Amino acid sequence: MAKNANNKKTKSIEETLWDSANKLRGSVESSEYKHVVLGLIFLKFASDKFEERRKELIDEGKEKYLEIKEFYNMKNVFFLPEESRWSFIIKNAKQSDIALKIDTALHTVEKNNPALKGALPDNYFSRLNLDSSKLAALLDTINNIDTIKDKQTDIVGRVYEYFLSKFALAEGKGKGEFYTPKSIVNLIAEMIEPYKGVIYDPACGSGGMFVQSVKFIESHHGNKKEVSIYGQEYTATTYKLAKMNLAIRGISANLGDIPANTFSRDQHPDLKADFIMANPPFNQKDWRAADELTDDPRWNGYEVPPKSNANYAWILNMVSKLSENGVAGFILANGALSGGGEEYKIRKKLIENDMVEAIVILPQNMFYTTNISVTLWILNKNKKQRTLKLPDTTRKYRDRQQEILFLDLREIGVPFEKKFTAFSEHQIKDIATTYHSWQQEESGYENQPEYCYSATLEEVRAKDYSLVPSKYIEFVNRDEYLDFDKKMAALQGEFSELLKQEEQSKKELLKVFKELGYAIEL
Template identity: 75%
Template sequence: MAKESKSIEEILWDSANKLRGTVESSEYKHVVLGLIFLKFSNDKFEERRKELVEEGKHKYLEMKEFYNMKNIFFLPEESRWSYIIENSKQDDIPLRIDTALHTIEKNNPALTGALPDNYFSRLNLSISKLSALLDTINNINTIKDKEQDIVGRVYEYFLRKFAIAEGKGKGEFYTPKTIVNLIAEMIEPYKGIIYDPACGSGGMFVQSIKFIENHHGNKKEISIYGQEQTATTYKLAKMNLAIRGISANLGDIPEDTFGRDQHPDLKADYIMANPPFNQKDWRASNELIDDPRWRGYDVPPASNANYAWILNMVSKLSENGVAGFILANGALSGGGEEYKIRRKLIENDLVEAIVIIPRNTFYTTDISVTLWILNKNKKSREFEVNGGIKRYRNRENEILFMDLRKWGSELEKQFIELTSEDIAKVAQNYHNWQQLDGKTNYQNVPEYCYSARFEELQKNNFSLVPSKYIEFVDRDSSIDFDKEMKRIQKEFKVLLNEEKQSQDQLISAFKTLGYEL
């Protein structure tokens, strides 16, 4: 049987992995993704350069305006891939790459703050391994297949692999694509402003644009705003969006959303977010007490930022805005200020759906997490899709609970991911519940979903824990425990006998060789 050939992503990953050992994965992801960006930018630049030659515009070949007008980055001579490859075996190649990236950023204002800064020179990279990686990337034509989005595929693959490699407590720059897809399919960001207050590497924005493309919407009708605190992750996001030609306002600098909100007056139609879970010490006890984002609610506790993130998003929603975001399960039932805020959110009829996500879905944590959907206008919602009007007449004073803990399929033997079929079923169930065009096919299903009325929420002290509302079948009540224990006893006896036989055989083998155990 012929061995299956490796994908471009796998070949690149194998080559990049050779850099490990002397360089931490948290560092070398910027090396690898920087090089992929450089090659992709060069391929687009050369394609445009060829167009200008064919149009007889030779005198404009070195004028950046004739590249920028087509959303293509202008590359000075020392930033072109051919120059990098010509010098790839030289000892100073790290410096040349740093210079190339710096020069591209300087000549293209849209890339300000986006590219790795002096990474190659300071990491003491093996020249032979770096050269081998350059050769591998050199063999990839990043724009050959317009439909396949090769560089986008590579970027997505690498971000996921790096998040897995960095493991728990790290890799917070990445939200699994299937979770982002689930949020997009539920809140349907067709038109308007999209905001992510903790945007990581920009995955929410990328999948939002893909959602629009898949549903034949118009990308020009979407505006993107975000913010990211970590400087290296901020660069990842800007690169990730730049290679896909996605314009976004991520703030002038990487900055803490609470300490320095760079979009204070923003009103978003859609919010998609995966903020840090259970973030401690996000503010000093006497800071941000009078912040306008909490107006009408209690001040979120300084010990945990979960409800600060929620209120930040509530403050950013337009009058018909919808938010979908991930939080740790603890936010569903906390006491103190969290209880007061949660109660007020429910009384204000902002909470629309609570969805428990399968465990081990995230690469950075194994705690249970929840998808929240907030809706500023649960009375009605409509928007144009493919020339027609899509309408939802939502349920007021009700919350839909869904439990997906048993859903999903295995990924790389240690993670769970929701399949495209899972996502479609969950989104359809949610939209059925919303009473599409005044009609509904929704019904409560034990161990899956339940629509809770305000009175039930009040009775449960405004807890948002789904198991308090979804019916669960007591399968233990029908079990004959005596019969079951006898079955287990019988199986255990067989296992013990097999182990005894193995021990006897091992002792006998040693005796044959003249040794006693």
């Protein structure tokens, strides 16, 4: 990062904007003001694109078409009426009714562009009763950002990514579920390679899985027009975030007509996806009433998931959406690896049906909402896949039927934001290479202690269908290598001996006090 004459770090656009936006905090919760900030960034970006297209029309001698929205939409540019343009907002930034003017601008943009239906903040600025001077300062900061100056740099996307992560950090445990840390999303994309076809996320949050899918396609010189994106989100404000996040990057997606519960109101009942990427809520309780969804077609041949925990309901929802050669990569709490009851029966069938391709344990402290270690599951509808041809890669699969790859990444990762862990780009590449090497013919894949192991169906059966990686991967320097029964017996023996010694010490101490003429009780 560049430094100035005083040897201080020059703040990035994202940091400067965050500092300005942070001044809005106080009586306004971060869960609220993120929509204020991201709504304004969206409006500035949409205005910059609009003005750029307007100049093109003037240069082409088409002044008579300047106020016809079709001439903007044809270039994937949102049409902005006069009162919705950034120039109008800045002109009125010092007025006492600026909050109302911003609300009107956003409402008008949405009304004039059907693709934005349900996407933009609705009366946030007026309702929150924001300090006019602080709002004006934020507008000035955003006004200094030329969102389209550098065609090679996704400035607005960068700002969105930065803000979504910072908001998730600010909201802390129990909140911030709208955001999956970027390095986890990157890892899923690099492993399942969603390069062409239908992509689905049943709990899409702010749309991070879709954004990274498109970035993956672009980095491999593919065409983002060759993917179709489908998703669903329950929380209304997060649904708006996702639509804004995708619209600002020019990504078309069907997120359903309204925010809705994936289980009780599936908005894509007939969908068959080639790729599924998801981070559904962990250990969701009471996701259905006792007599609800018991005959749902998504359970197709499997037991009905228990109402006490939705983990396996999410799994079966995704299994039901996979196409003939579909692949799913999703995050779940570790408890799903070895649960009993109906979960055990479903897991056993998934394994016997050869659906489970890989189980990956992630490090602790990767999520902003929980410090627990979680699991990345990869399910594959057809593990004996066709030859895969990305635009810049050809990979011929070996027959890995009846095998499961286990990976333990708990000792991998780099620290960030003091108390969190993330994967570096290099680490993501190495992990994905291990997985793809295991998949390929003549790859030279080998099991590695404390890192990876390819288990046969017979081995998994012998472990009673447990998917806990430490039951398969060899551990030399960590506790997983210990025989816990023997270790516990030894500890019990040591503890018993310590109790005996303590009792003897008490007797000797009492004897000493008695000899000194003191009567005490211990």
